[in-house]
Amino acid sequence: MTPVHPQPAMTGVKRALTILATIALIGALQAALAGASSRRAKLQLHTTKLGAILVNGHGFTLYAFTKDSRNRDACVKIKACLHAWPALTTGGKPIAGQGVSASLIGTIKVKGVGLQVTYAGHALYTYIADKRPGATYYINRFQFGGRWPALDATGAEIK
Numbered sequence: 206m207t208p209v210h211p212q213p214a215m216t217g218v219k220r221a222l223t224i225l226a227t228i229a230l231i232g233a234l235q236a237a238l239a240g241a242s243s244r245r246a247k248l249q250l251h252t253t254k255l256g257a258i259l260v261n262g263h264g265f266t267l268y269a270f271t272k273d274s275r276n277r278d279a280c281v282k283i284k285a286c287l288h289a290w291p292a293l294t295t296g297g298k299p300i301a302g303q304g305v306s307a308s309l310i311g312t313i314k315v316k317g318v319g320l321q322v323t324y325a326g327h328a329l330y331t332y333i334a335d336k337r338p339g340a341t342y343y344i345n346r347f348q349f350g351g352r353w354p355a356l357d358a359t360g361a362e363i364k
Contacts, residue, residue, distance in 0.1 A: 269330075344364070
């Protein structure tokens, strides 16, 4: 039988370096989040096999949630929902890309989220599993007690 040797205790220097690295990482994450929240969201249209759908400024599909009511985010009250379906937030008035109706764009204040972008009264979300711009695989999936359709330029649901 091989003898078991206890792991040496972390030295004071190693402990201090670990703490400093953790603090630096937290600071970097906070700075990144602050920068992201001060940016204005951009809504665009992207042509897919399902037709033209609403996407964010990076080309990722934007989703509505069928459990939401007009200009209300129900996902925020469901455990882990916003982790899977992050709200589209903005640091100012959202920007309408070509083909997107600026008059249909709005925002709502959501506790713990900030200013969430809406379109034709639908709160907007992205999906954490979308790995490429314009992905349509998760459109109308059932999760967290509702469906997640995409939207067209008029704000109608695409299923």
